[in-house]
Amino acid sequence: MCDTGCAGNAGRPNMAPVYPKAGRYPDYARLVDRNRAQVDRRVFVDEGVYQAELQQIFARSWLFLAHESQIPNPGDFIRTSMGEDDVIVVRQRDRTVRAFLNSCPHRGNRVCMVDAGSKARGFICNYHGWSFGIDGGLRGTDGKVYEKDETFEKAQIGLTPVAQVDSYKGLIFGTFDPNAPSLLEFFGPFTFYLDIMLDNDEGGTEFIGGAIKSEIDCNWKFPAENFVGDILHAFWTHQSGAQAILGGGVDLGKRYDELAFQASVYGHGIETNLDKVGNTRTLGYPELVDYVFDLSERARDRLGDLRSRAIGAISSCTIFPNFSFLPGQNTFRVWHPRGPGKIELVVWTLVNKNAPDHIKELYRKGVMMTFSPGGVFEMDDGENWEYSTRVNQGFVTRQQPLHYALGLQSADLDRDLPGHIHKGSLNDANQRLFYTRWAEFMEHDNWTDLQNGETAPPQKTASAAE
Amino acid sequence: MIIEICDSAAIPEGEIRRFEPEGFAPIAVARHEGRLYVFPDRCPHADESLAEGWLEDGRVVCGVHFAEFELDTGKVHNPPVGCPNLSFFRCEDRDGKVFATLTGGPEYV
Ligand code: FES
Ligand code: FES
Ligand SMILES: [Fe+2]
Numbered sequence A: 001m002c003d004t005g006c007a008g009n010a011g012r013p014n015m016a017p018v019y020p021k022a023g024r025y026p027d028y029a030r031l032v033d034r035n036r037a038q039v040d041r042r043v044f045v046d047e048g049v050y051q052a053e054l055q056q057i058f059a060r061s062w063l064f065l066a067h068e069s070q071i072p073n074p075g076d077f078i079r080t081s082m083g084e085d086d087v088i089v090v091r092q093r094d095r096t097v098r099a100f101l102n103s104c105p106h107r108g109n110r111v112c113m114v115d116a117g118s119k120a121r122g123f124i125c126n127y128h129g130w131s132f133g134i135d136g137g138l139r140g141t142d143g144k145v146y147e148k149d150e151t152f153e154k155a156q157i158g159l160t161p162v163a164q165v166d167s168y169k170g171l172i173f174g175t176f177d178p179n180a181p182s183l184l185e186f187f188g189p190f191t192f193y194l195d196i197m198l199d200n201d202e203g204g205t206e207f208i209g210g211a212i213k214s215e216i217d218c219n220w221k222f223p224a225e226n227f228v229g230d231i232l233h234a235f236w237t238h239q240s241g242a243q244a245i246l247g248g249g250v251d252l253g254k255r256y257d258e259l260a261f262q263a264s265v266y267g268h269g270i271e272t273n274l275d276k277v278g279n280t281r282t283l284g285y286p287e288l289v290d291y292v293f294d295l296s297e298r299a300r301d302r303l304g305d306l307r308s309r310a311i312g313a314i315s316s317c318t319i320f321p322n323f324s325f326l327p328g329q330n331t332f333r334v335w336h337p338r339g340p341g342k343i344e345l346v347v348w349t350l351v352n353k354n355a356p357d358h359i360k361e362l363y364r365k366g367v368m369m370t371f372s373p374g375g376v377f378e379m380d381d382g383e384n385w386e387y388s389t390r391v392n393q394g395f396v397t398r399q400q401p402l403h404y405a406l407g408l409q410s411a412d413l414d415r416d417l418p419g420h421i422h423k424g425s426l427n428d429a430n431q432r433l434f435y436t437r438w439a440e441f442m443e444h445d446n447w448t449d450l451q452n453g454e455t456a457p458p459q460k461t462a463s464a465a466e
Numbered sequence B: 001m002i003i004e005i006c007d008s009a010a011i012p013e014g015e016i017r018r019f020e021p022e023g024f025a026p027i028a029v030a031r032h033e034g035r036l037y038v039f040p041d042r043c044p045h046a047d048e049s050l051a052e053g054w055l056e057d058g059r060v061v062c063g064v065h066f067a068e069f070e071l072d073t074g075k076v077h078n079p080p081v082g083c084p085n086l087s088f089f090r091c092e093d094r095d096g097k098v099f100a101t102l103t104g105g106p107e108y109v
Helices: A047-058 A183-198 A221-229 A231-235 A239-246 A286-298 A300-308 A357-370 A376-393 A429-443 A458-465
Strands: A063-067 A077-082 A085-091 A097-101 A138-140 A164-168 A171-175 A205-216 A261-265 A268-272 A315-319 A323-326 A331-337 A343-352 A420-423 B002-007 B016-019 B027-032 B035-040 B054-056 B059-061 B068-070 B090-094 B097-101
Touching: A047 A331, A047 A429, A063 A077, A063 A085, A063 A097, A063 A205, A063 A331, A077 A331, A085 A171, A097 A164, A164 A183, A171 A183, A183 A261, A183 A268, A183 A300, A183 A315, A205 A357, A205 A376, A221 A261, A221 A268, A221 A315, A221 A323, A221 A376, A221 A429, A231 A239, A239 A357, A239 A376, A261 A429, A268 A429, A286 A300, A286 A357, A343 A357, A357 A376, A420 A429, B002 B016, B002 B027, B027 B097, B035 B090, B035 B097
Parallel strands: none
Antiparallel strands: A063 A171, A077 A085, A085 A097, A164 A171, A205 A343, A261 A268, A261 A420, A268 A315, A315 A323, A323 A331, A331 A343, B002 B097, B016 B027, B027 B035, B054 B059, B059 B068, B090 B097
């Protein structure tokens, strides 16, 4: 600090934001064995792998931050995480949204302690009173002290901005990587499937009823892979819950073989049936089923036949790496990593803005009863993920192979849909592609390679190979 | 001694402007509901600029730790610990000019 002598000529601080560079971790990438359809269990427990995930995946990917409806007015903010980094997401006076690291550039203290708020004037650090505007800039400190210090350059100090923030049909995402491709390029043609939930009605969507937080002692990838394509577990894990709510077991519908499929682009994946209301039925309210039948009819013009049948169907989706939702049940969630063996789960309910109030209310209650910490289905899942993680503390256990090989020959090359399509939703295909994407992030230090690997949408791979 | 600060038109309704009259510490001039207010551009809490704050519901709000001062009385609201009230200079809006009495310091009104 005092290289140039502390007698008054010490070097001035450089307070410019630092966006970490990605590295290359080929050894970790090899933990996903594409040829054998196996995933090495160390990806779930190893601290070195976990730190590499924070660097390679969470410091580069576009991560879900908030729904536009949560912060409608200037100064409205919510606090969330990107990986383990605490961030504040704030609506600006010009109505754009910006996000900042929630850490004071003085001694690092958190500047925002609450989860959310409206019309904030700014954020004052509790430690020495440095004050930041909603634009992240340092507004002032203690003039009695700092004004007398002629070397103090207030203008170059502020909260570190999240490098890029953008939104897609109501959902706001951010990335710490200034060189990341646009949000739309990160999604690729996967937006086709996102629109099933985000654009099935005029007027767009909103989150209702606040957020529910809980902790699960599992690795973040278990829930992410579960939502990317694991309807298989429902027949065993959720059978009794379904029995309780529906009076019958999980049923994929008569035309399952012909209609159900998995789709994957850049590791984002959806598995879906086209039964219209299979998921919605599990919320237990006949009015919601009627609403979705009706919506599905009306949405035909916007979405076409196939997607309009998926609005309430038995289906699930993960946006790589850790943002998931269930069409039909309308639960949206982020699996925030908290070390290799823990997640913080935050859950919201999404509805169409134009839905009648009593329908919104039924969704809110229905999601509480099924997919909240006390919900019938969430309870079922958490325990499985905890033991799938915890057993690998066993030295011998974690050397053992895991089987990700269901549906190896199920690629559907005929269906004219975006992404990698596999037949049937009872399939490990999307999970294999999720881990392939994970390996791509471990392997590559640049976006050109990242966007042109095996998980890239097929026609793009073809043209790149020409 | 009364001195001329600026053109009256330089202070739009609802705004605060900073001035640095020669021989005096910087001052802030604000207009609320037509009326002018002149006070030191130095927050009584920790000396930060009040002109960089804003007017809200008849109060000057300091943009740094959000102390609020009533324009009529200087009474502080939402004070950080130890923050006194704000004092004002006598001022006049005459012939399209703003005049203020800066000598002797501001007075608590
Ligand atoms: S750590 Fe924030 S003001 Fe010192
Ligand atoms: S400097 Fe104005 S409130 Fe602290
Ligand atoms: Fe489940």
